[in-house]
Amino acid sequence: QVQLVQSGAEVKKPGSSVKVSCKASGGYFSGSSISWVRQAPGQGLEWVGGVIPISGKADYAQKFQGRVTITADKSTTTAFMEVGSLNSEDTAMYYCASTTGSYYNWFDYWGQGTLVIVSA
């Protein structure tokens, strides 16, 4: 059974950056993909981007291109998402989600979520 454990809540100033981690256990990390999905307060789910650990290739939703960097460390089976130039609209719960198979697929497993608050 795959388990995804995310880093803790963050409070950041506008203009700063945040890096969130997602530690995977119980599965084959290199044979998966990891995506990041965000949910603003009271809003729906939004795909931010994803990474294929075996190749390191990352893809992003257009609105996040250039401001978000997603990486995967096979040695620690951990995925990371860094968001730069934070603004109040980035205040949200961020989830990591994984698939079975080293390609984008349905999300079998989800992390518990990391709350990021952007406030002056």
Added chain:
Amino acid sequence: DVQMTQSPSSLSASVGDTVTITCRASQFISNFLAWYQQKPGGPPRLLIYAASTLQSGVPSRFSGGGSGTHFSLTISSLQPDDVATYYCHKYNSAPLAFGGGTKVEIK
């Protein structure tokens, strides 16, 4: 990019009713569609993948259908535990996308 449009955005039904949620893709996505259930305060839970395949452990009152650009999620005999928000998700290729969600309540 493919846009996913869900309807209705919310619905209220009685226990035992059959409810149907629809999801439309702006381009052909074959059967690369999943459905999730999300309850307040928690992450989404996978219900259906490949448009119509029930995830292990999900009650059989949930079913999915459709292909191409039009899809549906049906809950037969709605139960109080089904109160949640439901999302469709297309995953044929990046960028992935979700529908806007449907909030299901009990009358």
